[in-house]
Amino acid sequence: MSDYRAASVKPALPSGMRDFGPQEVGRRRYLFDTMRQVFERYGYQPLETPVMELLSTLEGKYGEEGDRLLYRVLNSGDAFARWKEQHAEVRLGAFSFPLRDITEKGLRYDLTVPFARYVVMNRHRLAFPFRRYQIQPVFRADRPQKGRYREFYQCDADVIGSRSLVHEAELIKIYDDVFTALGIRVTLRINSRKVLLGLAQHCRAESRFTAFTVVLDKLDRLGWQGVDEELAAMGWTAEQRSELHALLQLQGNNLQRLEQAEHRLRQTAAEEGCRELRQTLHWLHALGEPVQQVVVDFSLARGLNYYTGIIYEVASAQGTLKSSLGGGGRYDDLTGIFGLSGVSGVGISFGADRIYDVMEELNLFPPATVAGTRILFCCMDEAAMLWSAPYLTALRQNGLAAEMYPEPEKLQKQLKYAHARNIPFAALVGEQERTSGRVTLKDLNSGQQQSVPPEELYEKIK
RNA sequence: GUGGUUGUAGCUCAGCUGGUUAGAGCACCAGAUUGUGGAUCUGGGGGUCGGGGGUUCAAAUCCCCUCAUCCACCCCA
Structure with a gap:
């Protein structure tokens, strides 16, 4: 009989991972239930996919940065030991070696890519447009900090197989319903990647489009001056930058600003972008004006590069946590990489852990979220x-x-x-x-x- | 991945320029109260001072390394 007590270990968690005690579980459940109810009310169906996916499914979907943050899972059994034997002369870490030999699986990085994979694999079984919601943890090997965890829950709602802008408007309604039910005041910003693309075309800077969107996305943190400097460093001329500045400075309500933007960026992709934004707002109006503030914001860019149409981002209007509580957008060809092209989708995501943090700070949880022993x-x-x-x-x-x-x-x-x-x-x-x-x-x-x-x-x- | 912060009891922290057996509050356990919780009082258990190495007669304290933490950058929910 082995004395397992002899080797007592200090109990600890891997960095960025958390336990949830009884009260936290109760509150998290309350959050998830609220979302679930809203999702289902809009006809979204539940889906769950495995924590682990093949690396071939995950790699290359999130940009260079994303690949670095993927958790790779060592092949089971003695694959690694065998590999070391076969490559006895190779010193680990001395130079790069074929990772693929020892790892072919990874933990999911988001829910959208697994969803795309699922849709392609099950396309004959699904009725399109297919609406699904998914509430599951995702993993990123990022360095943890405030509002950032290595394991966190995403709550996604996507519809795939329809280009109708009704979905764009409905997704805004879903955001509106959920945050209103939870009692958080938020600002929902929307924009269209087509407007940004149009601007880049107008400025003849299309080749650096992705880099441009990444810089633009920092506007609220760096301010115009910071963005201006970074763009200058990227080679944007003063003329190009002032064109962008003018777009961001437009005054008036959402529709008025759209009109001005459209006027400025004629003959570019922005025309269509503005039209779609306007159409979305029309549908939104028809479905019922939202309670929360909805702002067309031309500075909204979103890092993920698969978005092609309308994009969303939600931030709390109260409290200290300023980072995003959710985001989403339309992607025209997400399933293309899995061999099914021409299928358009649009979706949103809620960052449950950050929403939790905001609600806790603002004391928004109802007193009893779990019915305890009576x-x-x-x-x-x-x-x-x-x-x-x-x-x-x-x-x-x-x-x-x-x-x-x-x-x-x-x-x-x-x-x-x-x-x-x-x-x-x-x-x-x-x-x-x-x-x-x-x-x-x-x-x-x-x-x-x-x-x-x-x-x-x-x-x-x- | 880069820069900084902090690691002392289960928790929050004190410990001054190195100097006897490392402290407090909260929590825990026991008793005051042999069938009555929250309050009070009394007593008690708890610590490899994150880990390793070094300087010194002497290190929680100074130096180096390492690990963890939190914060910021990058990026993102």
């Missing part, structure tokens, strides 16, 4: 425990959460436990109760006690 049987001796057991079961059968303290400990200790667990009622059972056939029901909040027949417990405390 009554604790506190027994003086084993005979009392046996006597109580059937009543315990009866309460449970009636759907009430009930517990019995597992030892005939001192009452003091048992009541302390009830108090610590926030259990509102205690049924005290000792010799007196057994002989009289009535239990002493104690209300832990008021401290009052009454003698009741055990059959009436349910009615008294339900």
Whole structure:
């Protein structure tokens, strides 16, 4: 028999990973349930995919940076040991070696790419347009910091197989419904990649489009001056930069700014982008004006480079966490890489962990998110425990959460436990109760006690 | 991946320029209260001072390395 206690290890978690205690789970469940309800109300169907995907599915989808942040899983068995034997002369880390020999799987980085993979694999089974939602953890080997974790939940809703802008408007409604239900005031910014592309065309800077969007995305952090400098460093002329500045400086409401932008960027992709944005706003109006603030913002860019049409981003309007609570957009050809081209999709994502952080900071969680134990049987001796057991079961059968303290400990200790667990009622059972056939029901909040027949417990405390 | 911050009891932290057996609050356990929780009082258990190496008669304290943490950058939910 091995002495497993000899080698005691310091308990710890891998960096960026977290446990969720009972209260946190309750609150997270409340968050997820809220989203689930809204998603389903809009006709989205649930989907789950595995944590692990083939690296061939994941690699190259998130840009160079994304590949670096992929968690790679070592092949199981002795693949690595075999590899080392075969390459005994190679010193690990001395120079790059074919990773593929020892790792062919990775943890999912987001939910969109696995969704695209699923759609392609099941295309004959699905009714298009296919709407699905997915609430699952994703993994990024990033360095953790405030509002950034290595394992975090994304809550995605996507519809694939339709170009209709009704979806764009409905997704805004979903954002609106969820954040309104949760009680968070947010700002929802929308833009179109086509407007940005049009601007790049107008400035004859199409070749550096992706780099341009990455810089533009930093506007709220760096301010115009910072963006201006970075673009200058990238080789943008003063004229090109002032053109961009003018676009960002447009005044008026959403529709007015769209009109001006369209006017400025004639004969480019921006015309279509503006038209689509306007159309989306029309649909939104028809579906019902949102409660939350919706702003057309030409500086919104989004890093992920698969977006091609309208893009979204949500940020809290209150609290200290300024980073994004969610985002999304339309991608014209996400399934193309898996061999199914010409299928357009649009989707949004909620960052549950950040939403959690914001709600906690602003104290927005309802007081009781989990229904805990309602009554604790506190027994003086084993005979009392046996006597109580059937009543315990009866309460449970009636759907009430009930517990019995597992030892005939001192009452003091048992009541302390009830108090610590926030259990509102205690049924005290000792010799007196057994002989009289009535239990002493104690209300832990008021401290009052009454003698009741055990059959009436349910009615008294339900 | 880059830069910085902080690691002392289960938790939050104190420990001055190196100097006896490393402290406090909260939490925990026991008792005051042999069938009554929250309050109070009394007592108690708990620490490889993140780990390794070095300087020194002497290191929680100074130096180096390492690990972890948090924050920022990059990037993103």
